[in-house]
Amino acid sequence: MGATRFQIADCPSEQVARLRRELKLSGALAQVLVRRGLGEPDRARAFLEAAEEHPPGAFAGIELAVQRILAHVSAGSRITIHGDYDVDGICSTAILVRALRELGADVDSYLPDRIGDGYGLAAATVRRLAQRGTKLLVTVDCAITAVEEVALAGELGMQAIVTDHHSARADGRLPDAPLVHPALCGYPCPELCATAVAYKLAQAVYAAAGRDPAELESELELVALATVADVVPLIGENRTLVRRGLRALAATRRPGLRALMAVARVAPGRVDERALGFALAPRLNAAGRMYRADAGLELLLTEDPLRAQQVAQELDRANHERREAEQRIRWEAEAQVAELGERSAYVLAGEQWHPGVVGIVASRLAETHHRPVVLIALDGASGKGSARSIPGFDLLAGLTECSEQMLRFGGHRAAAGLEIERERVPALAQAFEQHAARVLAAADLSPVERVDAVVGGEELGMGLAEELQRLAPFGHGNPGVSLMVAEACLRDGRPMGEGKHVRFTVESRGARAQAVAFRTGGRLPVEDGAPVEATFKLEVNEWNGVCEPRLVLRHARPAEPRIEVRSLREEREVERELALPPPPEHPSAAPVEQPAQAVPVAEGEHGQLALC
Numbered sequence: 001m002g003a004t005r006f007q008i009a010d011c012p013s014e015q016v017a018r019l020r021r022e023l024k025l026s027g028a029l030a031q032v033l034v035r036r037g038l039g040e041p042d043r044a045r046a047f048l049e050a051a052e053e054h055p056p057g058a059f060a061g062i063e064l065a066v067q068r069i070l071a072h073v074s075a076g077s078r079i080t081i082h083g084d085y086d087v088d089g090i091c092s093t094a095i096l097v098r099a100l101r102e103l104g105a106d107v108d109s110y111l112p113d114r115i116g117d118g119y120g121l122a123a124a125t126v127r128r129l130a131q132r133g134t135k136l137l138v139t140v141d142c143a144i145t146a147v148e149e150v151a152l153a154g155e156l157g158m159q160a161i162v163t164d165h166h167s168a169r170a171d172g173r174l175p176d177a178p179l180v181h182p183a184l185c186g187y188p189c190p191e192l193c194a195t196a197v198a199y200k201l202a203q204a205v206y207a208a209a210g211r212d213p214a215e216l217e218s219e220l221e222l223v224a225l226a227t228v229a230d231v232v233p234l235i236g237e238n239r240t241l242v243r244r245g246l247r248a249l250a251a252t253r254r255p256g257l258r259a260l261m262a263v264a265r266v267a268p269g270r271v272d273e274r275a276l277g278f279a280l281a282p283r284l285n286a287a288g289r290m291y292r293a294d295a296g297l298e299l300l301l302t303e304d305p306l307r308a309q310q311v312a313q314e315l316d317r318a319n320h321e322r323r324e325a326e327q328r329i330r331w332e333a334e335a336q337v338a339e340l341g342e343r344s345a346y347v348l349a350g351e352q353w354h355p356g357v358v359g360i361v362a363s364r365l366a367e368t369h370h371r372p373v374v375l376i377a378l379d380g381a382s383g384k385g386s387a388r389s390i391p392g393f394d395l396l397a398g399l400t401e402c403s404e405q406m407l408r409f410g411g412h413r414a415a416a417g418l419e420i421e422r423e424r425v426p427a428l429a430q431a432f433e434q435h436a437a438r439v440l441a442a443a444d445l446s447p448v449e450r451v452d453a454v455v456g457g458e459e460l461g462m463g464l465a466e467e468l469q470r471l472a473p474f475g476h477g478n479p480g481v482s483l484m485v486a487e488a489c490l491r492d493g494r495p496m497g498e499g500k501h502v503r504f505t506v507e508s509r510g511a512r513a514q515a516v517a518f519r520t521g522g523r524l525p526v527e528d529g530a531p532v533e534a535t536f537k538l539e540v541n542e543w544n545g546v547c548e549p550r551l552v553l554r555h556a557r558p559a560e561p562r563i564e565v566r567s568l569r570e571e572r573e574v575e576r577e578l579a580l581p582p583p584p585e586h587p588s589a590a591p592v593e594q595p596a597q598a599v600p601v602a603e604g605e606h607g608q609l610a611l612c
């Protein structure tokens with residue numbers, strides 16, 4: 001993998017000064033906002049306040065869905081919520097089941113089985129539900145592409161409502177049913193997850209039934225969990241939903257969530273977006289990956305604390321199994337990568353790779369090697385694969401180029417799934433790698449770190465650590481802040497964590513700060529005391545009841561001498577000088593990328609956000 005490059009975007013100092021003045025912010029936070037396209041004070045203020053919220057009526061046509069639901073509630077006919085086996089699919093199902101039950105509906109649910117049914121609404125399921133007596137089929141987190149299946153439901157005497165947030169079919173055909181979909185119904189935050197869509201629909205149904213939608217406030221717990229787990233961008237209304245949901249979670253009375261937090265050792269009062277993504281979501285997902293997702297749904301719906309505890313322990317065990325399966329596949333896959341050597345993409349296949357886990361491993365490999373990765377679980381004469389991409393590569397386009405090698409495939413730019421005959425795997429590998437080698441430029445093959453602010457050592461205190469929390473929740477679409485420390489050198493490396501990590505002192509402009517770097521083998525990644533270009537994240541670290549600022553190294557590279565080599569490599573030096581970290585009072589730098597040595601940032605618990 002190529003070295004990480006630093007990218008320091010333009011940051012006009014007059015915009016920084018204006019934000020500092022009008023919003024009373026530090027220079028560092030103002031730089032972050034300007035570099036993230038929020039230099040306009042009103043937009044910056046709105047983002048920091050995270051108060052964007054829209055009424056359910058902003059979904060065009062939602063009243064059709066509401067009327068249809070209420071008609072079935074008053075008729076007492078059977079309503080089935082059809083969800084999905086991941087966190088978003090489970091949480092959206094739970095919200096509608098609870099809300100409709102509360103209104104006296106005859107409601108049940110169906111979660112497809114990842115291996116047996118596959119993703120989405122299947123014709124066989126539609127038939128089964130019709131036989132089981134369903135009169136109204138409500139889909140959540142799926143079925144926007146299920147044109148034929150929804151038509152079949154109609155033929156079998158069922159009405160349907162489709163709620164989803166996935167992309168519609170390429171041919172533009174939509175199911176013939178009332179739709180509640182953020183992008184297709186003109187909702188002002190088009191990137192809601194399915195659980196947020198279900199929450200809005202439940203609010204609309206409550207309002208129309210004469211109930212107070214505020215009764216649904218506690219469902220924001222599930223909205224926050226699913227918004228983080230489903231990796232939708234944490235901007236716009238999603239920020240509001242996650243913040244409010246985290247507050248609700250801290251005081252949750254739902255037995256299942258309390259039990260889940262207990263097995264994951266998350267203190268409710270300190271639950272944050274990382275706990276959602278790395279501790280709670282993987283456990284809730286584990287049942288659907290290893291067995292069936294129903295246990296997750298039962299956990300969210302039960303009112304019985306004892307039963308909640310049992311199910312939470314079951315999920316915790318399934319999560320352990322998932323981790324073991326993941327670890328084993330990863331070792332085998334890494335061995336294949338080592339054998340293949342440097343390639344533009346990797347297509348790897350193995351026996352007895354759990355198909356519910358290959359997607360997680362594919363994303364880890366894509367991240368580690370910064371290459372598109374296809375992982376295929378072979379079983380008999382065929383195999384099921386999962387693929388993950390990197391920013392510069394359109395995965396679906398790449399697979400489409402090799403379509404004749406596969407039985408079927410689907411997905412999008414960043415993630416995809418496929419089925420293939422065993423004997424075709426080598427041909428797919430060859431075609432896919434050739435395509436990747438053709439379309440990927442050298443620059444695409446090394447990761448880029450976007451620097452948010454350039455700061456001096458004297459700024460790296462508790463004040464800034466707390467101030468940066470105003471940008472939370474962090475995650476997809478709103479990454480953690482990367483601070484470049486100007487004129488830094490790293491000193492006094494001392495191993496910690498059984499020699500895996502290192503703690504050290506950062507010096508910059510006469511100020512010193514304590515820092516840590518994870519997974520460096522206990523050593524400083526650069527020469528002790530030498531000038532470096534280094535990026536950090538600055539956290540509030542709570543340990544034994546004491547709050548301290550903590551600097552965590554992201555990447556470091558030796559700072560190259562700037563003046564001496566000017567005559568030799570003048571062109572390059574002009575570029576480098578533009579990249580010189582400016583003092584925080586005058587932050588202005590042209591966008592320049594510089595190579596840096598990668599230091600992996602510890603990502604907390606061994607968890608996973610990506611979809612399978």
Ligand SMILES: [Mn+2]
Pocket residue numbers: 088089141165193194230
């Ligand atoms: Mn979803």
